[in-house]
Amino acid sequence: xxxxxxxxIIDEIHSFISDRLQVISYxxxxxxxxxxxxxxxxxxxxxxxxxxxxxxVIYSLSGWLKSNPTTYHIRLVPSHMLSDAKEExxxxxxxxxxxxxxxxxxxxxxxxxHEFVQAEDxxxxxxxxxxxxxxxxxxxxxxxxxxxxxxxxxxxxxxxxVKSTRVSGLSSSSIPQATADPRSIQKNFQNAGSNPGAQxxxxxxPVKTEGNVKPDPAxxxxxxxxxxxxxxxxxxxxxxxxxxxxxxLASMWGRxxxxxxxxxxxxxAEKARxxxxxxxxxxxxxxxxxxxxxxxxxxxxxxFTARRTSNGEGSRKRRAVFNYSDEEDEYDNAISxxxxxxxxxxxxxxxxxxxxSASECNISFEEKENKxxxxxxxxxxxxxKPMVKEEKESxxxxKPxxxxxxxxxxxxxxxxxxxxxxxxxxxxxxESPTSEKTQCHVTEKDASRKNTMANDVPKxxxxxxxxxxxKGREVTEVVWxxxxxxxxxxxxxxxxxxxxxxxxxxxxxxxxxxxxPAVGNAAxxxxxxxxxxxxxxxxxxxxxxxxxxxxxx
Amino acid sequence: xxxxxxxxxxxxxxATYQSLDETFLIAKETYKGQQYSQIYFARLHLMRTMLYxxxxxxxxxxxxxxxLGLEQGKECIIVGTxxxxxxxxxxxxxxxxxxxxxxPLVQPRNFLHSDDYLxxxxxxxxxxxxxALLLPSVYVTGTVVALHGKETGAGDFELEDVLExxxxxxxxxxxxxxxxxxxxxxxxxxxxxxxxxxxxxxxFVDHITGHLGGEKxxxxxxxxxxxxxxxxxxxxxxxxLNGQNLGSRDxxxxxxxxxxxxxxMSQIAAGxxxxxxxxxxxxxxxxxxxxxxxxxxxxxxxxxxxxxxxxNPHSFELDDVRFLGTSGQNIDDLAKYSDATCKLEFxxxxxxxxxIAPTAPNTLGCYPFTDRDPFFIEMCPRxxxxxxxxxxxxxxxxxxxxxxxxxxCIPKFAETGTAVMLNLRNLECHALxxxxxxDS
Numbered sequence: 006x007x008x009x010x011x012x013x014i015i016d017e018i019h020s021f022i023s024d025r026l027q028v029i030s031y032x033x034x035x036x037x038x039x040x041x042x043x044x045x046x047x048x049x050x051x052x053x054x055x056x057x058x059x060x061x062v063i064y065s066l067s068g069w070l071k072s073n074p075t076t077y078h079i080r081l082v083p084s085h086m087l088s089d090a091k092e093e094x095x096x097x098x099x100x101x102x103x104x105x106x107x108x109x110x111x112x113x114x115x116x117x118x119h120e121f122v123q124a125e126d127x128x129x130x131x132x133x134x135x136x137x138x139x140x141x142x143x144x145x146x147x148x149x150x151x152x153x154x155x156x157x158x159x160x161x162x163x164x165x166x167v168k169s170t171r172v173s174g175l176s177s178s179s180i181p182q183a184t185a186d187p188r189s190i191q192k193n194f195q196n197a198g199s200n201p202g203a204q205x206x207x208x209x210x211p212v213k214t215e216g217n218v219k220p221d222p223a224x225x226x227x228x229x230x231x232x233x234x235x236x237x238x239x240x241x242x243x244x245x246x247x248x249x250x251x252x253x254l255a256s257m258w259g260r261x262x263x264x265x266x267x268x269x270x271x272x273x274a275e276k277a278r279x280x281x282x283x284x285x286x287x288x289x290x291x292x293x294x295x296x297x298x299x300x301x302x303x304x305x306x307x308x309f310t311a312r313r314t315s316n317g318e319g320s321r322k323r324r325a326v327f328n329y330s331d332e333e334d335e336y337d338n339a340i341s342x343x344x345x346x347x348x349x350x351x352x353x354x355x356x357x358x359x360x361x362s363a364s365e366c367n368i369s370f371e372e373k374e375n376k377x378x379x380x381x382x383x384x385x386x387x388x389x390k391p392m393v394k395e396e397k398e399s400x401x402x403x404k405p406x407x408x409x410x411x412x413x414x415x416x417x418x419x420x421x422x423x424x425x426x427x428x429x430x431x432x433x434x435x436e437s438p439t440s441e442k443t444q445c446h447v448t449e450k451d452a453s454r455k456n457t458m459a460n461d462v463p464k465x466x467x468x469x470x471x472x473x474x475x476k477g478r479e480v481t482e483v484v485w486x487x488x489x490x491x492x493x494x495x496x497x498x499x500x501x502x503x504x505x506x507x508x509x510x511x512x513x514x515x516x517x518x519x520x521x522p523a524v525g526n527a528a529x530x531x532x533x534x535x536x537x538x539x540x541x542x543x544x545x546x547x548x549x550x551x552x553x554x555x556x557x558x
Numbered sequence: 559x560x561x562x563x564x565x566x567x568x569x570x571x572x573a574t575y576q577s578l579d580e581t582f583l584i585a586k587e588t589y590k591g592q593q594y595s596q597i598y599f600a601r602l603h604l605m606r607t608m609l610y611x612x613x614x615x616x617x618x619x620x621x622x623x624x625x626l627g628l629e630q631g632k633e634c635i636i637v638g639t640x641x642x643x644x645x646x647x648x649x650x651x652x653x654x655x656x657x658x659x660x661x662p663l664v665q666p667r668n669f670l671h672s673d674d675y676l677x678x679x680x681x682x683x684x685x686x687x688x689x690a691l692l693l694p695s696v697y698v699t700g701t702v703v704a705l706h707g708k709e710t711g712a713g714d715f716e717l718e719d720v721l722e723x724x725x726x727x728x729x730x731x732x733x734x735x736x737x738x739x740x741x742x743x744x745x746x747x748x749x750x751x752x753x754x755x756x757x758x759x760x761x762f763v764d765h766i767t768g769h770l771g772g773e774k775x776x777x778x779x780x781x782x783x784x785x786x787x788x789x790x791x792x793x794x795x796x797x798x799l800n801g802q803n804l805g806s807r808d809x810x811x812x813x814x815x816x817x818x819x820x821x822x823m824s825q826i827a828a829g830x831x832x833x834x835x836x837x838x839x840x841x842x843x844x845x846x847x848x849x850x851x852x853x854x855x856x857x858x859x860x861x862x863x864x865x866x867x868x869x870n871p872h873s874f875e876l877d878d879v880r881f882l883g884t885s886g887q888n889i890d891d892l893a894k895y896s897d898a899t900c901k902l903e904f905x906x907x908x909x910x911x912x913x914i915a916p917t918a919p920n921t922l923g924c925y926p927f928t929d930r931d932p933f934f935i936e937m938c939p940r941x942x943x944x945x946x947x948x949x950x951x952x953x954x955x956x957x958x959x960x961x962x963x964x965x966x967c968i969p970k971f972a973e974t975g976t977a978v979m980l981n982l983r984n985l986e987c988h989a990l991x992x993x994x995x996x997d998s
Contacts, residue, residue: 042769063996065771067765070991075989079761080995099775101770113994114756114757117757121756138821138828141825141829144776145768146767146768148570150570150864151864155861
């Protein structure tokens, strides 16, 4: 491995530990930086030698026990107990650095947590990929007889392809390759980030983008260093792709994501227009599909997420525009938002740090406690609608401002919105039986909402609540609930989400709400894709029940 | 650095695997009012044929007869199924009985009582057994034996000798040949349980897949050719399974442990062949033989050709070494209804009785087979393992025909942090334990 690379990683370790107080285990390191486990252990050892002071180091000891010679024991001990623990082993036991962290965890399970979150992320990547979790490529023992068979492409949708392209950088060496010549595996590891030839077949775009990066060791090292400023290990993979090949890649993505949009949006607008004349049901369908298309686009944008955020530009709030079934004209307007010329749009998008998972949740307004990224900005939802009405054209440009604007207007709008909902929801009952499902949410926080709205946004989470009001009408509204969480994810907002939310009106929401009760805590990447697909399937609100069934599994 | 890590990459050893689970698979599972009598009939029929074939070598001079054909004072051999009358055996009818029963309190350990007695039964009738040879505390309902004795005036059968079926035939295979290859047994992972330390399982996974440790450790890991997970891999909160519909939030509680297991297991499957058997606490059917956990529970692991979801009991051959094992229900049930000094004794008894689960269907849930008794042991395994026991226990028993069987009690991993390594070459066993201790 290149010397520069090692140094780069060691620098990174330093920042991980001191800035993030993160537990760095050798396996996490190996998966994060795409080095083999053994190399990662050496790195840690090197790091401990150089900068060991003030760090808590946990060693793994393995060997035969003195007390019970038929027991092979593996134990984790902190450095201050190392010598004592060695005594218990018979003869020479092997000692390796297991992990380093700023301070010793009280609960040993903490050590496991970081790794597991990472493993879960890798696990959630589309099954067509071979990532380092699936081919076990970083271990010291290779088994050429292991094969993975994925029956077709389970997800099979466009969003899947997009997704897989994004992570493909991580996963270029597949098992068969690795096994064909075990000697070359190590090499593959290092080239993994930039080996275009080995990418899954369904990745069209990335092959091109990856082509920018030559699988030449020096550059690999370079590349591996670049993405270090990860905001978050989860996004490491995305980062690698987007930042690895720099701006050209970004524009690439921009084009890619922008292209489908005009058509999609036009189609949506078209549909919506028709919808205004046809039955309510048709509208629902139109919107569902519109929403679906847009959410697919959102997937495209996800590639930007990491870079954008790391650029520090992610200060904008997400907005969601609601549309209700009696406002078809608005809907058209809102949709036309999406249509303006692609370049502008993509530029805009790239500025915003869009976290897809967050966007997904935004669309679904669901109480997903497991997803840390969910908080969104409330004001926009309320505000955006009027805005959309008035500033059709300028809206795109105005968006950045939107959320900073007049909080005072909010209340007015809110009232307006409420009125709408109230009237709408009566009709809605008849239209969409499934919307009743959402009624289980109670709106205790309803009252507090207006107050909290204007306040510090990042601490809240949006939740759809439906209740029956005093007059027996059904009121569905979006309320802020709970507080937690990092500001970072709050910044993940986008114009597109606004669009998609426009599409997701009150009727669209119920299926979304039912969508996924709580899937894992930490894989925004896949979450989004999955949700997108699900939505695609949920054409008819009634089918929502089916999906809640699948979620059980 | 690059060079030596390339050279350090070890090749995992391989072993030929053959699954022998087909007897435990239920092809057309139906519950249309079958009675359990047919299992007993099939069992008696099988075992009697086998025992009759042993009689000429055991007591050639004695005639054999049925229970109905017994004559007072005449020595003979009868073959039948044992029934143990147990005072303390729990019955669902107890709670409906009007009269206060004066039955003594149940012992904390099992349902044995000094008044228990054995009855032998065949198609023709049943007879109460007397004599110190056949200890009621050792035998259980469902065992088939041949008895030598005579009927007394009281209508009892006075025992003089007992013949058990003994260890079945074993295919000869020279031990101590070939190279060291290891099979790892683990059970009671209880993923999702609050008491289990997930770090230990992760360490286990890392060790066997060759991540952990130095070259020496990875060299050991490379010798592992098979992992067997013997039941109780997940633990799902009892409160969730009350037969009511679950809220969406609780549904995730239900699926999370299985997902976590899938993630960890796919890491194993990416390196080593792994067999997973269902256990008592797993989301599988209750009655033995438990059918394989459905592959869709493990979307990640199931993609690997190394992942096999197996039945419980589970039988397979690895490099011509025959394995047979369960997730522990049969032995746990024996422990409730009979007595032994250690769990290994139960294992040995089931082998000598040639029946994995004699207490099924009496006190152990069992599918009502109509045509066969799948728990009959036709061929003697080399390794007989039982999962979910309190502690690791292992021994070797030898049969009269030169059979050699390694018995293994696999401890619960979540409680003990212990897995079992078995060397295929010489059937030696050793423990693989994991620990973590951060404060002195």
